[in-house]
Amino acid sequence: DAGVIQSPRHEVTEMGQEVTLRCKPISGHDYLFWYRQTMMRGLELLIYFNNNVPIDDSGMPEDRFSAKMPNASFSTLKIQPSEPRDSAVYFCASILNWGPSGYTFGSGTRLTVV
Amino acid sequence: QKEVEQNSGPLSVPEGAIASLNCTYSDRGSQSFFWYRQYSGKSPELIMSIYSNGDKEDGRFTAQLNKASQYVSLLIRDSQPSDSATYLCAVTSGSARQLTFGSGTQLTVLP
Numbered sequence: 001d002a003g004v005i006q007s008p009r010h011e012v013t014e015m016g017q018e019v020t021l022r023c024k025p026i027s028g029h030d031y032l033f034w035y036r037q038t039m040m041r042g043l044e045l046l047i048y049f050n051n052n053v054p055i056d057d058s059g060m061p062e063d064r065f066s067a068k069m070p071n072a073s074f075s076t077l078k079i080q081p082s083e084p085r086d087s088a089v090y091f092c093a094s095i096l097n098w099g100p101s102g103y104t105f106g107s108g109t110r111l112t113v114v
Numbered sequence: 115q116k117e118v119e120q121n122s123g124p125l126s127v128p129e130g131a132i133a134s135l136n137c138t139y140s141d142r143g144s145q146s147f148f149w150y151r152q153y154s155g156k157s158p159e160l161i162m163s164i165y166s167n168g169d170k171e172d173g174r175f176t177a178q179l180n181k182a183s184q185y186v187s188l189l190i191r192d193s194q195p196s197d198s199a200t201y202l203c204a205v206t207s208g209s210a211r212q213l214t215f216g217s218g219t220q221l222t223v224l225p
Contacts, residue, residue: 031211043158043202043215056212091157095211102148102204103213105157 002026004106006092012112018080021109023092024073033103034067034077035091043091049075082113117141118205120216128224133190135219137203140184147179148213149188150202158202162188193223 005024013019025032033048047057052069060067064083069075079086089110093103121136135149146165150158164170164177164186176189186205190197203216 033212042217045212045214048212050211102150102160102163103158105159108157 004092004094004104006090006106006109008109009107010110010112012114013082015083015113016081017113018078019082019086019111019113021077021090021092021111023075023077023106025075025092025094026096026104027073029094029096029104030072031095032069032075033093033095034075035093036088037091037108038088046077046090079111082111084113087112117214118203118216120201120203120219122219124220124222126222126224127193129193129195131193131223133193133197133221133223135188135190135201135203135221137186137188137205137216138184139186139203139205139214141205141207142181142184144181144184144205144207146206147177147186148204149175149177149186150204150215151197152200152202152218154199190221193221195223195225198222 007022030051034046035043037043045059047060047067048055049069067077089108091108092106095103117140119138127133149162151161152158162175162177164179167179167181170177174191178187200218200220202218204213
């Protein structure tokens with residue numbers, strides 16, 4: 001089991017550019033979550049999917065943010081256009097329905113917008 | 115009002131001591147409670163889950179839950195320098211699947 005795989009690990013981009021973050025959940029997991037972590041706000045849920053369908057996107061900060069899950073093994077989080085305040089670590093996590101194991105997090109993508 | 119609050123840190127304890135980490139939550143409908151450990155620059159990793167009132171022990175870790183007081187805690191016995199990390203409390207509410215995290219408590223175990 002390779003775990004939750006995120007790419008890229010680090011991304012530095014200029015303000016106004018489009019950024020795409022990628023996530024491959026653990027095979028068989030039917031829930032996928034995108035979180036953002038900053039020193040000021042901690043871990044915030046952005047959006048989550050169940051069986052590839054977005055369930056709750058109320059945490060997506062602005063229309064500049066969008067997320068898709070075209071199939072069970074791949075999800076993207078896109079920011080267009082990016083702004084310096086989007087700089088954060090973005091985590092993807094997945095679970096199988098629900099149970100004592102809780103979430104498995106990916107290694108995260110550290111995004112810096114200059 | 116923040117939904118999940120953790121005791122302010124940072125917290126320092128000497129090696130071998132008991133570290134006590136506390137968390138309160140605002141939603142009485144909360145069902146499941148988790149403690150995650152996050153080393154600097156790494157992703158959170160689950161160390162304990164608890165669903166019923168009382169204590170749950172796993173090695174040197176004990177989670178305690180009191181739903182009436184809306185309080186969950188984590189005790190780390192015989193603390194080791196390798197326990198130095200940020201500890202995150204996380205809660206789910208009702209039938210929801212998403213976790214709400216506290217801001218974390220940074221623990222340092224001094225050799």
